[in-house]
Amino acid sequence: MPRTVRPTAFGTPEVLEIAQTPVPLPATDGVVVRVRAAGVNPIDWKLYSGAFHTVDDKHKDSAGVAGALPRLGLECAGVVTATGPEASGARVGDEVIVYPATGAYADYVAAPVTSLIPKPPGLPWCEAGALMLAGTTAAHALHATAVEEGDTVLVHGGSGGVGLMAVQLAADLGATVLATAAERNHELLRGLGAIPVRYGAGLLDRVRAAAPDGVTAAVDCVGTDEALDTSVQLVADRRRIASITGTDRRAAAGIKVIGNGPGQDAGVDVRRAARAGLAERAGQGGLRVLIDAVHPLEEAARAHRAGIDGHAPGKLVLVP
Ligand SMILES: NC(=O)c1ccc[n+]([C@@H]2O[C@H](COP(=O)([O-])OP(=O)(O)OC[C@H]3O[C@@H](n4cnc5c(N)ncnc54)[C@H](OP(=O)(O)O)[C@@H]3O)[C@@H](O)[C@H]2O)c1
Incomplete structure (x- = not known):
């Protein structure tokens, strides 16, 4: 059974667990990707830390609204395993970078074709999976x-x-x-x-x-x-x-x-437009994606702890 890393509550990395989850189905205009490497970013632990709203024991915010636990993993690289009927341009077997992704801390992730960037052949999986958000x-x-x-x-x-x-x-x-x-x-x-x-x-x-x-x-x-x-x-x-x-x-x-916070400039178009050039430069060796450590999916909590406590330069990466 495929696995997904998910928080069981708001809190510190200890709340993360590995859950058995079915392979997702592609949306009509989307694909399913077998994840080979998922980039770890500070936003990942901030999302379930409660930093973005006050959460009580029952996972409700200060206004009493239930806070949904986030799906983790905003970027990854992998291989397309299924396509929806209107997923134009994507084929099973394509090696892709997925950004933005939702729930990439998993064996499989579903994504719209608009989130796919071809992975340059020379770019290793971990570098490809950790390139885009940063x-x-x-x-x-x-x-x-x-x-x-x-x-x-x-x-x-x-x-x-x-x-x-x-x-x-x-x-x-x-x-x-x-x-x-x-x-x-x-x-x-x-x-x-x-x-x-x-x-x-x-x-x-x-x-x-x-x-x-x-x-x-x-x-x-x-x-x-x-x-x-x-x-x-x-x-x-x-x-x-x-x-x-x-x-x-x-x-x-x-x-x-700049960013996704209230009143900030999200720069959606600028960021989207930057993706192809970043992939190309990284693929040609003109842009280095430094990797600090690669952890198996089961060690997501350890990777987050390292991120919070401070680590050597370079990205933390999870590999299923
Ligand atoms: N707005 C957005 O769209 C967006 C996107 C990505 C990230 N972020 C946020 O930006 C921040 C950085 O993200 P990241 O992925 O680059 O994190 P990171 O890889 O953990 O890097 C943090 C760096 O901060 C440096 N640092 C620590 N204390 C410092 C100090 N007092 N003065 C100067 N530098 C210090 C460390 O350098 P040394 O090891 O050399 O001390 C470390 O390399 C996070 O808060 C993240 O959530 C925002």
């Missing part, structure tokens, strides 16, 4: 801040999943890239074309010293007050500062907050 977010952030050749862009959290993508994509655009990270990750960032800067007290002075001609744009992949305060002090035009982690302070500062 990649499209980074592409959106650089688009929102209009980063182009000649810019000097500061990426906060440059060694994270999204940060590593933002660093590479910004460097590809011809920008000078400064990236904040713990010192142990500086060599990695240098190898990707960035000037690494240690975060923490004194960050503003260190960035100024590293970029004497100034900083023209900033992308915050961390969400700290330090990242916000440093960005607004360095970048003259607040429309050229984007954060992927929304807080009230960020909205009040007049910077761009």
Whole structure:
């Protein structure tokens, strides 16, 4: 029987269980994909943490509305095993990336054809399954801040999943890239074309010293007050500062907050349009998808614990 990882309650990773679930049926305009690798993202544990609404013991929010437990896994790569009658362009046996996906922490996932991107033949399964959420977010952030050749862009959290993508994509655009990270990750960032800067007290002075001609744009992949305060002090035009982690302070500062939260710019079209180019570049080796650890599906809770506690640079991946 196929398996699905699902939360049994709102809470910490310990609430995750493996359930036996039937192979899904394809929608009329959709497919079923045998998952080979599913990317793990912070949103996955946030969704069942209760962070997005107050949940009581009976899984009801503060307004008394029952909170539906989420289906986990927003991205994966795998092989098409079934197609709906109107699933134009998709064939059984196609090797695909699925993004956005719903419920990809599983042996099989159903998805609309609009979520399929051909997997480049040279791109390994784990890299393919973990490329899109971080990649499209980074592409959106650089688009929102209009980063182009000649810019000097500061990426906060440059060694994270999204940060590593933002660093590479910004460097590809011809920008000078400064990236904040713990010192142990500086060599990695240098190898990707960035000037690494240690975060923490004194960050503003260190960035100024590293970029004497100034900083023209900033992308915050961390969400700290330090990242916000440093960005607004360095970048003259607040429309050229984007954060992927929304807080009230960020909205009040007049910077761009991107994502799916209330009042944020979801960038659906920008992200959708970025997918093919990301796949192509990753397939040709021009965009690296760093993998920290690969866990079997049964170890989803362990992967989430590693994500929450902090881990080495690179994506966490689940393989069925
Ligand atoms: N809005 C959106 O569409 C969207 C999309 C994806 C993710 N997100 C959110 O963005 C955040 C990052 O996601 P991710 O996947 O990149 O996470 P991640 O892979 O866990 O990376 C987090 C990074 O933050 C760095 N970090 C920790 N403390 C820091 C500090 N005080 N200052 C600067 N950097 C610090 C760490 O770098 P070191 O190891 O070098 O310390 C780590 O590499 C999460 O909150 C996630 O939910 C939003």
